[in-house]
C-alpha cells in the first residue's frame with residue numbers, strides 16, 4: 001500500500017491518475033482549488049483525502065503535506081502535476097501571464113518539494129515525479145509563457161537526481177505529448193497523438209513503476225519530437241512552422 005500525494009487532482013491527468021491508484025487500493029492525498037471536485041472523489045473513495053489548496057501558497061501547501069502525513073502516514077510518492085497553460089502570442093507578451101505560469105507551474109512544484117525532500121532524505125526512501133512536457137524540450141508556437149516553465153522543471157528534475165538518487169530517493173520527470181483535458185481544450189489546431197486522460201494515467205503508472213528517469217507518452221509523437229530537437233535550427237523552425 002502506497003501513500004501518493006498528487007497535486008492537480010480535480011481534472012485531467014491528475015484526476016485520472018488519482019482514480020486509478022484509489023481503485024487499486026492505495027491511499028491518495030490530492031490537492032486542487034476546486035473543493036466540489038475533491039468532495040466528489042472523497043465520497044467515492046474512502047482512502048482519498050482531498051485538501052483544497054493553491055500550490056502558489058507555500059505555507060498552505062506545507063500545511064497540506066503535514067495533514068496528509070498525519071492522516072495517511074509518510075508520503076511515499078509525490079506527483080507534482082498541477083499546472084496551467086495559456087497560449088501566448090509572442091507578438092504581444094503579457095507579463096502577468098508569464099509570471100502566473102512561473103508561480104503555478106514552477107514555484108508550485110518547488111513549494112511541494114521543499115517540505116517533503118528533507119523527510120525523504122531522513123527516511124532514505126521516497127519517490128518524486130515532476131510533470132513537465134515535451135514543450136520543455138524546445139520552443140513551440142504559442143508556448144512562450146508555458147514552455148519555459150517546463151524547461152525549468154526538466155532542469156530541476158535532472159539536478160535533483162544527482163542530489164537525491166544517492167539518498168535512495170527516486171526522481172522522475174514526465175514529458176507527455178497531447179492529452180485531451182481542460183488545459184488543451186483551448187488549442188485551435190489538430191493535436192497529433194492526442195490521448196485520453198485515462199490512457200495517459202495508465203502510461204504514467206507504468207512509467208512510475210519503472211526505473212527510467214524520464215517518462216514519455218504517447219511514444220510515437222514523443223519520439224518524433226525528440227528527433228526534431230536534434231535538428232539544426234534552420235530545419236527545425238521550417239518544419240514546425242509548416243506543421244502549425
Ligand SMILES: NC(=O)c1ccc[n+]([C@@H]2O[C@H](COP(=O)([O-])OP(=O)(O)OC[C@H]3O[C@@H](n4cnc5c(N)ncnc54)[C@H](OP(=O)(O)O)[C@@H]3O)[C@@H](O)[C@H]2O)c1
Pocket residue numbers: 007008009010011012013014031032033034053054055056081082083084085104131132133134175176177178179180181182183184
Ligand atoms: N494535457 C496535456 O496535453 C499536457 C501535456 C504535457 C504536460 N501536461 C501537464 O500535465 C499537468 C496536468 O495537465 P492537465 O492537462 O491534466 O490539466 P487540467 O485538466 O487543466 O488540470 C490541471 C489541474 O491542476 C490544478 N491546478 C491548476 N492551478 C492550480 C493551483 N494554482 N493550485 C492547485 N492546483 C492547481 C487544477 O485544479 P483546480 O483548477 O481545481 O485548482 C487541475 O486539477 C500540467 O502540469 C500540464 O502542464 C499536460
